[in-house]
Amino acid sequence: MRQIFVVFFAAGGIFIALASMALAMGKVDKRPRSPIYGVTLPEGYRQWEFIAPAQEAPPLDELRVVVGNVTAMKAYRDGKLPFPDGTVLVKLAWKRAPSSEFAPASVPGAATTVQVMVKDSRRYAATGGWGFGRFINGKSADEAQHRTCYGCHLGNVKDHDLVFTRYAR
Numbered sequence: 001m002r003q004i005f006v007v008f009f010a011a012g013g014i015f016i017a018l019a020s021m022a023l024a025m026g027k028v029d030k031r032p033r034s035p036i037y038g039v040t041l042p043e044g045y046r047q048w049e050f051i052a053p054a055q056e057a058p059p060l061d062e063l064r065v066v067v068g069n070v071t072a073m074k075a076y077r078d079g080k081l082p083f084p085d086g087t088v089l090v091k092l093a094w095k096r097a098p099s100s101e102f103a104p105a106s107v108p109g110a111a112t113t114v115q116v117m118v119k120d121s122r123r124y125a126a127t128g129g130w131g132f133g134r135f136i137n138g139k140s141a142d143e144a145q146h147r148t149c150y151g152c153h154l155g156n157v158k159d160h161d162l163v164f165t166r167y168a169r
């Protein structure tokens with residue numbers, strides 16, 4: 001009888017410990033999440049590998065850089081489509097500014113947005129396997145803006161797994 005109680009209390013203790021760990025883990029991740037998709041700014045993306053630059057004409061008049069995580073870079077190098085689950089692409093953007101040291105040259109001005117695409121074919125099955133996030137000063141943009149992402153990517157690059165950017169060699 002005593003042994004049964006010991007086992008019972010030990011099991012209860014382990015259960016409580018695991019439950020509080022799970023709760024704590026849920027609470028630790030307070031990073032802003034995009035509406036609809038729940039995408040966050042990935043850790044360390046500023047150190048990721050460079051895929052290609054882009055530029056948008058006025059009125060937006062921006063300079064952009066697209067970077068990818070290890071999974072994304074492997075898929076690019078292997079020329080593999082669709083991108084595998086775990087692929088993350090990040091696009092950083094700045095206002096284009098003339099260089100104060102040499103006017104014909106353009107340099108990054110104020111940072112505007114950081115946009116994220118995360119591949120998870122099950123979780124985002126309804127949007128071609130991609131989850132989208134748009135961040136301004138580290139905060140997520142609103143739901144209306146997130147309603148536009150899938151449509152434009154699907155409408156223009158359906159045959160390239162919804163990804164515009166090609167690897168710049």
Ligand code: HEC
Pocket residue numbers: 054055056064066089090091115116117132133134145146148149150152153162163164165166
């Ligand atoms: C009207 C069209 C349009 C809309 C809407 C749009 N994008 Fe894009 N997106 C582009 C284009 C074009 C590129 C290629 C790079 C560039 O020109 O800036 C791009 C590139 C990207 C990239 C780099 C990977 C790739 O596909 O090249 C990410 C990440 C991204 N967009 C995220 C988003 C998110 C998040 C949203 C919604 C908040 C969004 N996009 C809405 C047109 C669009």
